[in-house]
Amino acid sequence: MINPTEYLPKSYHRRVSTYWWLARRPYLKFILREASSVFVGWTVLLTLLQIWAVTRGPSANAAFHEWMRHPLMLGVNVIAFLFVLFHAVTWFSLTPKAMVIRVKGQRVPDWAISGPTYAVWVLVSLGVAWVVLRG
Amino acid sequence: MAIKITIEVARYNPARDHEPGTDSYDVPLHKEWVVLDALNYIKDHLDGSLTFRWSCRMGVCGSCGMMVNGVPKLTCSTFLSDYAPGPVRIEPMRHFPILRDLVVDTSDFLVKLAQSKPWIIRKVEKPLDEEYVQTPAQLEGYKQFSMCINCLLCYAACPIYGLDPRFTGPAAIALAQRYNMDSRDEGASERLDILSKQEGIWGCMFVGECTQVCPEHVDPAGAIQQYKLTAATEWLKALVLPRGAKERP
Numbered sequence: 001m002i003n004p005t006e007y008l009p010k011s012y013h014r015r016v017s018t019y020w021w022l023a024r025r026p027y028l029k030f031i032l033r034e035a036s037s038v039f040v041g042w043t044v045l046l047t048l049l050q051i052w053a054v055t056r057g058p059s060a061n062a063a064f065h066e067w068m069r070h071p072l073m074l075g076v077n078v079i080a081f082l083f084v085l086f087h088a089v090t091w092f093s094l095t096p097k098a099m100v101i102r103v104k105g106q107r108v109p110d111w112a113i114s115g116p117t118y119a120v121w122v123l124v125s126l127g128v129a130w131v132v133l134r135g
Numbered sequence: 136m137a138i139k140i141t142i143e144v145a146r147y148n149p150a151r152d153h154e155p156g157t158d159s160y161d162v163p164l165h166k167e168w169v170v171l172d173a174l175n176y177i178k179d180h181l182d183g184s185l186t187f188r189w190s191c192r193m194g195v196c197g198s199c200g201m202m203v204n205g206v207p208k209l210t211c212s213t214f215l216s217d218y219a220p221g222p223v224r225i226e227p228m229r230h231f232p233i234l235r236d237l238v239v240d241t242s243d244f245l246v247k248l249a250q251s252k253p254w255i256i257r258k259v260e261k262p263l264d265e266e267y268v269q270t271p272a273q274l275e276g277y278k279q280f281s282m283c284i285n286c287l288l289c290y291a292a293c294p295i296y297g298l299d300p301r302f303t304g305p306a307a308i309a310l311a312q313r314y315n316m317d318s319r320d321e322g323a324s325e326r327l328d329i330l331s332k333q334e335g336i337w338g339c340m341f342v343g344e345c346t347q348v349c350p351e352h353v354d355p356a357g358a359i360q361q362y363k364l365t366a367a368t369e370w371l372k373a374l375v376l377p378r379g380a381k382e383r384p
Contacts, residue, residue: 010149011232011240016297023205027294030342094341098360105272 032083033090039083046077092117137163140215141222142173144185147233155233157224158182164219170210171199174225174237187237194350197286201237202226207288207348228291230300244287247303250329251311256322273318280313280358282351289345289355295338302338303330305345305355312358315365323365331366339363 017023021031053064067073095117096110139161147155160181162173171189178185189199194212201210204224215223231239261267289305290296296304311330315323330336339359346356 011234012147012149012152012155013232014229016230016294020294020297024344026344026347027342030294030340030344034340094360097341097354097357098364100357100361102276105275 033086036083036087036090039080040087042076042080043084088121092121137165140164140173140219142177143222143224144174144177144237145224145226145233146185146236147227148184149235155227158185159222162215164215164221166214166216168215170201170203170208170213170215170223170225173215173223174210185237186235195284197284200228200286200288200291202229202291207291209286209288209350212350228287230291230293230297231287241287243300244285244290244304244307247307248285248310251303251307252322252326252329253307253310253314255314255317255320256325257319258321267319269318276318277313277316280309280316280353283310283313283353283355284351286350288348288350289353292342292344292348294342294344295340299334299338301334303335305339305359306353308336308339308362309353309355309358312362315362327366327369330362331369336362336366 021027050064053060068077092114096113099113101108101113140163142160142162143157144160145155146152146158160177162176162181165172171192174185174187175189178187187199187201189211190196191198192211194209197209199210200207202208202225203210203213204218205226207228210225225237227233227237227239231241231243234240283306285306287306289309293302293305296302308330311326314320315326336359339356341356341360343356346354349355
């Protein structure tokens with residue numbers, strides 16, 4: 001930052017509070033969205049561990065499932081699932097902000113850009129569910 | 136007797152105070168009064184030393200931005216009655232150094248604004264007797280971003296700017312994007328080199344509050360996300376395309 005003014009060098013610089021993100025609801029939402037990345041990472045880690053357990057045979061897979069049934073794991077994973085949902089929704093809401101498409105001079109409405117991303121999300125989720133649950 | 140509302144005003148006199156304090160004033164609560172009217176009432180009738188910026192009183196000049204109950208607002212278009220029964224707390228715009236009372240130093244923004252080159256850049260200027268023709272559709276492409284009145288509410292709302300003052304910030308980037316999208320401009324490449332840095336567009340973490348507080352609906356957050364997409368595309372093109380095809384518009 002440059003020196004404010006030569007004729008009046010004194011000015012008061014405020015320090016941003018450590019708890020600035022508690023001051024307003026939008027800031028808290030932003031911090032929760034950023035924190036959701038941790039739970040996305042956790043979900044990815046669990047998926048990799050599950051794949052690893054599957055590759056090590058039925059007993060390792062059964063042990064993994066037993067571990068996942070632990071109340072603490074269930075609790076953590078419910079919270080992680082909610083954060084991952086929040087992460088995905090905020091990401092898809094961002095898409096129309098970054099992609100401005102014009103057709104015949106008119107800006108395509110936000111829902112027409114974010115809508116297909118939600119549709120693909122649902123389709124991919126259904127596909128994964130089909131692969132996992134078909135027995 | 137008119138109903139009154141209490142206004143708590145942050146005060147700072149650089150010649151006397153080590154840090155800002157607060158003075159309270161009771162002002163009449165008229166339903167047609169905006170916060171700026173209350174401040175002018177205080178200055179005219181209660182305390183002539185109160186210092187604040189204002190000019191047009193109609194949301195055009197962008198000089199009366201302040202924090203009203205912790206939210207950046209143009210005080211000329213913020214009705215006092217919306218805060219009844221009060222009190223209403225008025226503070227200088229957050230994230231800027233305070234010069235006196237409600238007046239902040241915006242020099243940092245002015246430096247960043249100049250760096251983002253918010254003017255039409257031509258590789259070769261046309262002769263003076265030739266026009267740069269632009270269709271209404273081309274105007275519509277950048278008009279939203281051209282509505283910025285430099286009120287700096289977006290900087291006061293942006294926690295990233297508060298935490299890292301090196302961040303170019305919302306308005307300067309939105310104004311760069313305004314010229315990038317102008318059909319007469321040929322300077323997008325120059326601006327991208329300046330703004331595609333960590334303290335430029337990549338400093339933005341998309342809090343989105345700049346767009347929420349903008350009185351002119353400029354949507355700086357949208358401008359920055361679009362800029363990021365452009366920068367990422369240009370980076371990819373530079374990576375995969377042969378040398379001759381890398382020329383940017």
